[in-house]
Amino acid sequence: MIITDYLQSFAQKTPNKIAVIDKENITYEKLFQKVSDFSSSIPDIPQRSVISLMFDNSIEFLISYLGTVSAGHIAHLISPNISKINLESQLESSKPKIVLTNKKFMRKFERLDLMENNLIEYSEIVKKKNSTVKMKPKMNDYAYLLFTSGTTSKPKGVGITHSQSEFTTNNIIKVLGYNSSDMNVVPLPFFHSFGLGCVHTSIFSGASLVIQKNTSEITSVLDVIEDKKATTFAAVPSTLTTILKNLREKAGKTFSNLRLIMTNSTSIPISTVKEYKKILKNGHLATYYGLTEASRSTFMIFKDDIKKETSVGVPAPNVQIKIVKKNNEGKQGNILIKGKNVIDNYWDNVEADKNIVMGWLETGDLGTIDSDGYLYLVGRNDDIINVAGNKVNPYEIEKIVKELSEIEDAVVVGKKHDTFGNVIKLIVKKTKGSQIKKSEIITYCIKNMERYKVPIDIEFIDEFPKTEYGKIKRFMLQE
Amino acid sequence: MSHVILNNDEIKIEIEKIFSQVFPSFEGDFAWDKHQKDYEGWDSFAQLQLITVAEEFFEIEINLDDAIKIKSAQDLFDCVKSAT
Numbered sequence: 001m002i003i004t005d006y007l008q009s010f011a012q013k014t015p016n017k018i019a020v021i022d023k024e025n026i027t028y029e030k031l032f033q034k035v036s037d038f039s040s041s042i043p044d045i046p047q048r049s050v051i052s053l054m055f056d057n058s059i060e061f062l063i064s065y066l067g068t069v070s071a072g073h074i075a076h077l078i079s080p081n082i083s084k085i086n087l088e089s090q091l092e093s094s095k096p097k098i099v100l101t102n103k104k105f106m107r108k109f110e111r112l113d114l115m116e117n118n119l120i121e122y123s124e125i126v127k128k129k130n131s132t133v134k135m136k137p138k139m140n141d142y143a144y145l146l147f148t149s150g151t152t153s154k155p156k157g158v159g160i161t162h163s164q165s166e167f168t169t170n171n172i173i174k175v176l177g178y179n180s181s182d183m184n185v186v187p188l189p190f191f192h193s194f195g196l197g198c199v200h201t202s203i204f205s206g207a208s209l210v211i212q213k214n215t216s217e218i219t220s221v222l223d224v225i226e227d228k229k230a231t232t233f234a235a236v237p238s239t240l241t242t243i244l245k246n247l248r249e250k251a252g253k254t255f256s257n258l259r260l261i262m263t264n265s266t267s268i269p270i271s272t273v274k275e276y277k278k279i280l281k282n283g284h285l286a287t288y289y290g291l292t293e294a295s296r297s298t299f300m301i302f303k304d305d306i307k308k309e310t311s312v313g314v315p316a317p318n319v320q321i322k323i324v325k326k327n328n329e330g331k332q333g334n335i336l337i338k339g340k341n342v343i344d345n346y347w348d349n350v351e352a353d354k355n356i357v358m359g360w361l362e363t364g365d366l367g368t369i370d371s372d373g374y375l376y377l378v379g380r381n382d383d384i385i386n387v388a389g390n391k392v393n394p395y396e397i398e399k400i401v402k403e404l405s406e407i408e409d410a411v412v413v414g415k416k417h418d419t420f421g422n423v424i425k426l427i428v429k430k431t432k433g434s435q436i437k438k439s440e441i442i443t444y445c446i447k448n449m450e451r452y453k454v455p456i457d458i459e460f461i462d463e464f465p466k467t468e469y470g471k472i473k474r475f476m477l478q479e
Numbered sequence: 480m481s482h483v484i485l486n487n488d489e490i491k492i493e494i495e496k497i498f499s500q501v502f503p504s505f506e507g508d509f510a511w512d513k514h515q516k517d518y519e520g521w522d523s524f525a526q527l528q529l530i531t532v533a534e535e536f537f538e539i540e541i542n543l544d545d546a547i548k549i550k551s552a553q554d555l556f557d558c559v560k561s562a563t
Contacts, residue, residue, distance in 0.1 A: 388523075419523065439532050443500040451524035456531050 002137060002162040003169075003203055004039075004070035007032050010206040014180070019203070021228065022059040022211045031062070038067030041128040042098070043120075045073070047135050049097040050145060052076040052090075054105045057190050057213050060122050062199065064100055065190070069143045071134040073097075074159065076145040077191035080105050086155060088112060090147050093157050093348055100125065139163040145347060146193060146292050157347025158292045167340040168295045169200040171316045175299045176260060176286055178232070180206035185230040187212035187221050187239075193292045194264050198234045215239045222247065222254045232260040237268040238409070240285075244275050245405075245431070252279050259283040264290075269402055273302055273309040287312055289375060293346070294337040294361050297321060298375050311374040316341070322360075323369055332378050335367045336360045366393070383474065385414035387422050390452045394424075397455070400448050401426060401441065406434035409464060413478050415457055426455035427477055429464060487560070493536060494556050501529050515550040529555065539563055 001009075007028065010017065015029035026034075042051070051068045053075055055061035068075040076094045078087065087108065091099070099109055102122045109119050137143070143162045147155040172178065184202045186209060188195030202209040210228050212221055215235060222243070225233055233255070235243075240263055243251050255261065260283050261276060268287060276285040289298040289312035298321065300313025315321045318339055325333035338359045346352040355362045366378045379393040386392070394412035401410045409429045414422040426445075430436060438458040445454040464472045485493070495509055502518055502525070515521045530546050533539070533555060539562040549555050 420527075423527070438535050439497075439500065442528060442532055442535075443503075446501060446528060447503050451520065451522060451528070454524065454528055456527055 001166065002069065002139070002143065003165065003200060004032075004035060004066055006204045006206075007035065007066065010180075010203075014206060017180070017206065018208045020059060020062060020209050020211060026059060028206070031066075034063050035066040035070060038063050038126060039071040039134055041125050042067065042071050042073070042134070043128075045097040047072050048074060048137075048141055050074045050076050050094045052078055052094060052096040052099045053191075054078040054080055054082075054099070054101040054108065055122075055191075056080050057187075057195070057211050058102075059211065060102055061190050062211075063126075064122065065144070065199075066203075068100075069137065069162070072137040072141065074142040074145050077196070079189065079191050080108070082108075084108075084112075086147075090155070090157070093147075094145055137162060139166070144196070146191070146196075148292050156293075156349055156352050158343055159347050160292075160295070160343065164295075164341055164343065165200060166204075167318075168197065168316075169204045171299075171319075171341070172197060172201045172296055173205050174317060176262065176301070178202075178205040178207060182207035182232055182259075183210065183228055183230045184208065184232045184234070185210045185212060185221065185225050185228065186234050187215045188234055188236070189214070193290070193295055194234070194236070197295060198262070218243060219247065219250070222250055225258070226254050229257070231258060232262060233258055234262040237263050237272065237287075240276065241269060241272045244272060248275075255279050255283075256281050257283075261285045263287045269399065270309045271403065277302055277304065288316075289313065289377065290341070291337075291361075291363055294339070294342045294363065297337045297339070297341060300374075308370075308372075308374050311370070311376050313375060314373050315339075315375070321369070321375060323367060324362075331368045332366050333368075334381060335363045335365045335375070335377075337363060385412070385422050385424065387414075387424065387452045388420040390450075392424060392453055397424065397426070397445070397449065397453055401428070401445065404436070404441070404444060406431050406436040407441075409472070411464065411472055411474060411477055412455070413474070417456075420452075423456040424453060425457040425459070427459045427461050427464070429461055485563070490537075490559055490563075491556060494533070494552055494559065497529065497532050497536065497555075498552055500532060501525060509552065511553045511556070512551055533559060537563060 010028040011032035017028050018025045019028045019031045020026045051073050053064050065075050076096055099119045106121060139162045142159040143165050145157060145159045147157050178201050184207055186198040190196055190199055215221055284301050284303060286301045288296045290296045296316055297319050298313040298315050300311055319341060320338045322336050323333040324336055342361045364381050366381055368376045379395040383394050384391050385394060397412045398410045401407055407428055408431045411427045413425050415425040417423040441458055465476045466472055498509055530541050534541055537559050541558055545558050549558055
C-alpha cells in the first residue's frame with residue numbers, strides 16, 4: 001500500500017481522529033479529502049513526472065506532498081534554505097514538470113530559467129477544480145526524490161519508491177512501537193529524510209502529528225510537548241544536547257511523560273545519552289543509523305540494561321549490514337548495507353551507482369560490529385587523516401573535545417605539515433560566554449588521547465558553514 | 480596574557496606550568512636541566528605540543544631551527560626569553 005492508502009484507511013476507520021495539528025486541528029477524514037482534491041487539481045502532465053515542492057513545515061507541505069505521490073508523480077522535496085547554485089543544480093537534474101511553492105518562496109524561483117507555466121503557487125492549484133482522473137502509482141514507482149545533504153561531496157539525487165518507503169516505515173513502527181494513540185511532535189524539516197520518515201510513521205500508524213517549524217524556539221517546542229501531552233518527540237542530537245545545557249530542569253518535567261525521543265545517527269555524546277536515560281522515566285531515547293539511500297538501517301533503543309551507549313544499534317528487520325575490512329587488519333572497516341530500504345541506483349548518476357553492487361550499498365562510513373551484533377560508527381572513510389603514518393579518525397577527537405562543557409561544537413580536519421605530512425587542526429565553536437583558552441583545550445586533549453591525535457592548531461569560529469539541512473560542511477573547512 | 484611583560488621568574492613559573500600540562504604524568508618531577516631523553520613520551524609530537532602551547536601562551540613565534548634545539552625546560556626558557 002502507498003502512503004495515501006493508509007491515509008484513506010484511517011479516514012474511513014477513524015474519520016474524526018486528529019491527523020495533524022498545525023494552526024488548526026485536521027482530522028483524518030478532512031486531510032484525506034484535501035489530499036484527494038489537491039491530487040485531482042494537478043494539471044495534466046505525464047504519469048511519473050517530477051513535481052518540485054518547496055515548503056517549510058506546514059499543512060501545505062503535507063497536502064502537496066501526499067497529493068503529488070497519490071497522483072502517481074514524484075515529489076522532489078527542496079529545502080527553502082537551499083542556495084541558488086544547489087537549487088539550479090537540483091532542478092537541472094530532476095527536470096520537474098511543475099514547481100510548486102507558496103507565496104513567500106516564489107521569489108527564489110523567479111530569477112531562474114524556468115518555463116513560466118512550470119511555477120505554480122499553492123493557492124492557485126487548490127483553487128482549481130480539474131477533477132482529472134489520476135492513475136494510481138505502482139509500488140515500484142518513485143514516490144519522492146531527495147538530494148543528499150552534501151556534507152562530504154556534491155549532493156546526489158536519491159529517488160525512493162513506494163515499496164522502499166513502506167518497508168522502512170513499517171520497520172520504524174515495528175521496532176519503536178508507534179501506534180494510533182501516539183501524539184508525535186516533530187520540529188525536524190519534512191524535506192529531509194529524518195523528518196519525512198516521522199511524517200510517514202505518524203500517518204502509517206494512524207497517529208497525530210504536531211507540526212513544528214523548527215527548533216529555533218526550543219522553549220516553545222517544549223511547551224507544545226507539554227500542552228499537547230505528546231508521547232514522542234524527534235530531534236537531532238545537537239538539539240537534545242542544547243536542551244540539556246540550557247533547559248535541563250524544564251526538560252526533566254516536560255519529557256518525563258514521553259514514551260520515546262527519537263534522534264538520528266550522528267554521534268551523540270555519551271553524557272547526553274546518560275542524562276536522557278535519567279530524564280525519561282517512562283520512556284526511552286532511541287537512535288538509528290541510515291542514509292537517505294538506505295533509510296533506517298539500524299535501530300538502537302537506549303535501555304538501562306543495554307550498556308552500549310556509543311552504538312547505533314542492530315540491523316533493522318530484514319536489513320543486512322556487513323563490515324568490509326581492507327587488508328584484514330583491525331576491527332573497523334567499510335559499512336555495507338543490503339535490504340529493501342536500499343535504493344537500486346542513484347538519480348541520473350552513473351558514477352555514484354558504482355557504490356551499489358549486487359544490492360550492497362557501500363556507505364563510505366567506517367564502523368565495527370561487536371559480538372552481540374551492535375554497530376558502532378567510527379567515521380567516514382574519506383575523512384581519515386594521516387598523521388606521520390598514523391590513521392586518525394577526526395570523529396574520535398571531536399567526540400572527546402565535545403565532552404568539554406564550554407565547547408558547543410567542534411570539527412577536526414587535517415593540516416599540511418612539513419615533518420608529519422599532516423597534523424590535527426581543531427575548529428571550535430564555544431558556548432555562549434565561554435572563556436576557554438586554546439591551551440586548556442590542548443592540555444585536555446593531551447590527557448585524553450594519544451600524542452599524535454592532539455590538535456596542533458586550534459581556531460575559534462562563530463558559526464560553522466552548514467548545509468540547508470543544518471549539517472556542517474566539513475569539506476569547506478579543509479585546508 | 481597579552482602585552483604583559485614578564486620577568487625571568489614569572490616566565491619560569493609559566494614554563495613549569497606548560498611542562499606540567501604537556502607531560503601531566505610528570506607533575507612534581509620537574510627539573511630545569513632534565514633532558515628530553517629522561518622524559519617518557521617526549522617524542523616529536525610532544526615537542527610540537529610544547530612549542531604550540533608556549534607560542535600560544537607567550538604570544539610568540541618560535542622558528543623551526545630554535546624549536547628543534549629545545550631539549551630541556553631550560554632550552555625552552557632561553558628560547559622564550561630571546562623571542563619576547
